[in-house]
Amino acid sequence: MLLSIPGRLFGPEQPAAGSAVFAAMDDIGLRITTEDGRHLAPTNSQLQLRYAGFDGKHWQLSWSEGDRHWALLFDDAAAIAAIEHEPPAGLREAVAGLLASRRRGSMRRGLGLSAIGLWLALPLLLLVALFVAARPLSGWLAGFVPLQQEVKLGDWFFDQQKAGLDLITDTPANAALEAIGARLSEGSAYPFRWHVVRDPTLNAFAIPGGIVVVHSGLILAADSADELAGVIAHEIEHVEQRHSLRAMLREAGLRLAVAAVIGDFGIAGSAAGQLSSLSFSRDSEREADELGLQRLARAGIDPDGMLRLFAKLDAESKGQAPPAWLASHPTTPERIARLRERIGQLPSTPRRPLAIDWPAVQSSLGS
Incomplete structure (x- = not known):
């Protein structure tokens, strides 16, 4: 050659x-x-x-x-x-060594460029990771919020939302809600507060820290105090099991979660959003159902009231948009069947009827 x-x-x-x-x-x-x-x-x-x-x-x-x-x-x-x-x-050995050196150099350059690219992309990757993890991380942080801070969080949130609510005060409906709530929450570590809002939608929701808000439409839809008590027991358990707190922090993100942990809600801004639109996992709903039934039984209130109202709301929503309460607390035939089964398994306990003039309660809200 x-x-x-x-x-x-x-x-x-x-x-x-x-x-x-x-x-x-x-x-x-x-x-x-x-x-x-x-x-x-x-x-x-x-x-x-x-x-x-x-x-x-x-x-x-x-x-x-x-x-x-x-x-x-x-x-x-x-x-x-x-x-x-x-x-x-x-020169064969020298050429082979030179080519091997070039391959090693290419590999090092590739690794170097990859490292530089990773270093430059790291802030973006961290932001993406934080975005992806924000919701589960916020829910996890709920376990570190002291009860006193949770109560402050609920008060802070309610103060932010209050201007947009048509609160009803000093009526038989308020008295009935407080009587039912006091019976069901007896012995709780939470200082429960009860509010009635003039709103025709069939809705009720629990705010972290023990604030429960009930729409007048739901009270008018219930045929008895026992039926309303079923919803109240369910909402109490969302508070007691911290479902509402976890859901709020997941929806609002890390800023509110950190604020709740350290107790400084000035850094939260308007992060809380609309709690009435929060949804819960199936496990949370099942837990609130079953513990709510037990709470009703311990309080001497007929647990069939929960089943009757759930079944009524489910039946009334057929073929149309579900009531607001069902939108965030979905009722299904399977759920109603499970409730019926759980009621049959409850121990027999003395009943103490709620001494509430239900027609008077509903009349105080108008039609």
């Missing part, structure tokens, strides 16, 4: 920038004729091969004759490709 290699020769009596030459290369070595007519013929065993040049794309063949040192620098693509494909005898 005979290769013609155009390049620049550096060495004794050569210009500082080298001189342009054509070198012939075969399995024996190089043959170069300089501009001043000298002939150089190093053997392949004398040659050393390495990458050179600013960008590392040049090849350099260097050799020594006594104390005289020479180098041929070239970047001819055809010559380089030919040497890579079929290295001359005596």
Whole structure:
């Protein structure tokens, strides 16, 4: 194999920038004729091969004759490709080492670029991770909120929402709600507060810390105090089991969660949103149902009231948008069947009827 290699020769009596030459290369070595007519013929065993040049794309063949040192620098693509494909005898090991070095360099550069890309993208990745984890992390932080802070959170939230609520006060409906709530929450660590809102939608919701809000439409839809008590027992359990707190913090995000933990709601802004639209997991609903039934039984209130109202609301929603309460507390035939089964499993306890004039309660709200 005979290769013609155009390049620049550096060495004794050569210009500082080298001189342009054509070198012939075969399995024996190089043959170069300089501009001043000298002939150089190093053997392949004398040659050393390495990458050179600013960008590392040049090849350099260097050799020594006594104390005289020479180098041929070239970047001819055809010559380089030919040497890579079929290295001359005596240079095969040097070429293999050079190519291996290039692969290692490419790998290091790739890893370096990847590391730089990762470093530059890290803030964005952290933001994405925080966004993805914010809701479950906020719910997890609920376990670290002291009860006193939860009560403050509920008061803070209710104060923010109060201006948009048409609160009803000092009516038989208020008295009935407070009587039912006091019976059902007896012995609780939460300081429950009860509010009636003039709103025709069939809705009730619990705010963390023990605030329960009932719409007048739901009271008018109930046929007895026992039926309303079933909803109240269910909402109490959402508070007691901290379902409302976890749901609020998941929906509102980390800012409100941190505010609730440290008790500084000034940093929360308007993060709380609309609690009345929160939804709970199936496990939370099932837990509130079953513990609510037990609460009714302990209070001496007929637990069938919960079943009757749930079934009535479910039946009335057929073929149309469900009542607001059902939208966040979905009722299904399976759920009603489970409630009926659980009621049958409750221990027999003395009943203490709620001494409430229900027609008077409903009349106080109008129609």
